[in-house]
Amino acid sequence: MIPGMVEKAFKKSVCENIRLHGEGNSRFRVFTPFRFDDGDHLSIILKNSKGKWMLSDEGNTFMHLTYDLDEKDLLKGTRNEIIESALASYSVSNKEGELILGIEDEHYGDALYSYIQALMRISNVTFLSRERARSTFIEDFRAFIIEKVPENRRTFDWYDTSHDPEGIYPVDCKINGMPRPLFIFALPGDDKTRDATINIYKYEQWNLKYRVLGIFENQEEVNRKVLARFSDVCEKQFSALNTNKDRLQKYFSDAMSGG
Amino acid sequence: MAVRFTDNQIQEMLTEIKILPNDWKQSLSLKPKKLGHDESQLDIVGEKGNNFRIKMRLSQFDPLSFSVILCFCLKETNFLFRLCRYNGKHQHTNTIEKQTFFEFHIHYATQRYQGLGVKEDFYAEPSNKYSDIYSALDCLLSDCFFISENDAQLDLFQPGGKK
Numbered sequence: 001m002i003p004g005m006v007e008k009a010f011k012k013s014v015c016e017n018i019r020l021h022g023e024g025n026s027r028f029r030v031f032t033p034f035r036f037d038d039g040d041h042l043s044i045i046l047k048n049s050k051g052k053w054m055l056s057d058e059g060n061t062f063m064h065l066t067y068d069l070d071e072k073d074l075l076k077g078t079r080n081e082i083i084e085s086a087l088a089s090y091s092v093s094n095k096e097g098e099l100i101l102g103i104e105d106e107h108y109g110d111a112l113y114s115y116i117q118a119l120m121r122i123s124n125v126t127f128l129s130r131e132r133a134r135s136t137f138i139e140d141f142r143a144f145i146i147e148k149v150p151e152n153r154r155t156f157d158w159y160d161t162s163h164d165p166e167g168i169y170p171v172d173c174k175i176n177g178m179p180r181p182l183f184i185f186a187l188p189g190d191d192k193t194r195d196a197t198i199n200i201y202k203y204e205q206w207n208l209k210y211r212v213l214g215i216f217e218n219q220e221e222v223n224r225k226v227l228a229r230f231s232d233v234c235e236k237q238f239s240a241l242n243t244n245k246d247r248l249q250k251y252f253s254d255a256m257s258g259g
Numbered sequence: 260m261a262v263r264f265t266d267n268q269i270q271e272m273l274t275e276i277k278i279l280p281n282d283w284k285q286s287l288s289l290k291p292k293k294l295g296h297d298e299s300q301l302d303i304v305g306e307k308g309n310n311f312r313i314k315m316r317l318s319q320f321d322p323l324s325f326s327v328i329l330c331f332c333l334k335e336t337n338f339l340f341r342l343c344r345y346n347g348k349h350q351h352t353n354t355i356e357k358q359t360f361f362e363f364h365i366h367y368a369t370q371r372y373q374g375l376g377v378k379e380d381f382y383a384e385p386s387n388k389y390s391d392i393y394s395a396l397d398c399l400l401s402d403c404f405f406i407s408e409n410d411a412q413l414d415l416f417q418p419g420g421k422k
Contacts, residue, residue: 021361031350031361038366038378041350043324058320059295060349066316067328067341071292097295098320135336217335242335 018112020046030055034116036064037126042119044112053103055115061122062097068126079125090118137217141186141241145173148249153177153256163206169199175256180209182255185234186241188217190226197226200233211235211255215248262338264331264379266370272331272342275305277405287315287396295319302332303405312339313399317392323348325392327399341380342368343403345395351383360385363395 017033026048034042043060046053065074073079087094092101092115099119103111145154158174159167175182183203185196193214200212212234216222219239222230231237236251238244264272280286280303289297296318303311310332318324325347330339344366352359355371366380373379389395399405 033352035352037381039351039353039381039383040346041352043349056320058324059318060321060324062294063296063316063318063324063326066292066294066296066298067314067326067344068339071294071298074294096319097293137335140335 030112032112032116034120036123038067040064042116042123044115044119046108053108055101055103055111057099057119059097061099061119065123065126074125079128082125083122086118086121089121090114092118135188135217137188137241138186141172141215144241144245144248145184148252149173149175149256158183160203160206160208163208164202169202171199175252177256178258180211182213182252183210184213184215186217187214187219187222187230189221190223193222193226193230197230197233204233213251213255214238215241215244217241262333262340263373264340264368264370269342269368269370272305272309272311273329273402274404275307275309277303277305277311277403279303279400279405279407281408283407287313289315289317289392291319310334311342313396315392315396318347321347322391325395327392327395329399329403340368341366341378343399344380344383345386345389345399346383347392347395353382355382363387363389 017031019031020028021031023029023045028046030044030046032042032044036042043057045056045058047056048054062071062074069079074083086092087099090101092099094100099115099122101111101115101118142156145156153175155174155176156172157167157170159170171183172186173184175184183200185192185199187193187196193216196214203210214230214234214237216237216239219227219237238248238251241248280301283301283303286301287299289299291297296316298317299315301313303313305311312330312332314326314328314330316326316328327345329342329344331342332339346364346366348361348363350359350361351364354375354377362385364383365386366383368379369382372381375381386398389398
């Protein structure tokens, strides 16, 4: 195929895929081939307001993003920076969730290209979190401790300021108020279990007084050698948080009362 | 961790009996958000102990732009797997089937689209079973084996009911 024919084929294909559908007075739906990552096409409306033509998504783009993300995640942090940058780059304004681009000097085609690029860039913020399943074990661990241990008896991310002023060997939570405080490690996997083992050896070297409790996310998934080394230095372990909450509550209660 | 499910697993999740709490209508009443739409959600437990979530979204600009979504919640993670989604009227294209339409449509999670690396509920079918967000919710509840808490308790006393 010669270049002229290729160009003609491109133009035909692009033009055929963009069309307008009337939806009432001075309002048209703009069909384009551009889509979100779920096959739904970008929602674009061409409408006239107070004598001025504009493109609008009528809130569809942000609504679509909230299928995966919380609204608050779009209003702060990296995602918000990407959104604000896309809006500024293509002169699109955000009017209470409706993304609008005014059409200047009847440049409808240019406006449509800019608008599509802005919406596509905004829709890409879902890729920051896509298909990642994050364990809530650490949050669950902290929530459980907060629920069961009075605030004046617990310190999260505690470290020994006299031996370790930079906090290189922390404990996930220290329960105090006893002759021997309870050091609790939340253990989601091999790496953390190794770190906890090293930390406990350090506490031994420093002659700290303490008891150690290890709570695994799933002990069965921890490497046998890693677990064996940890078991040598850990006084008490629970194989999982969720299936041992009653026992843990009793253990905390006994420990805090000096049992 | 990437999470994928087979068509059989998806079917099992869809057909698991799901028990609506007594205050489900109140929980699903839509509340306005800052970014141009109203939303609500409800967490539900299935009879096999699986966790599910219904999400509702309705545009503040266009009553035909809405979504009612049923998600499977993977235990002890923040992962939501979208089992099905009852959408309003807008254009959709199924890439594999090379099919484009502009109608109300229902998305379904499928094994084959997960294999493409796109959203699990990419595939959609046109539907004329509903015409607004509330009738879409009715369809989802009916299609996905939801029963009310009262019905679940009554079932205990039926011949052959769960004991």
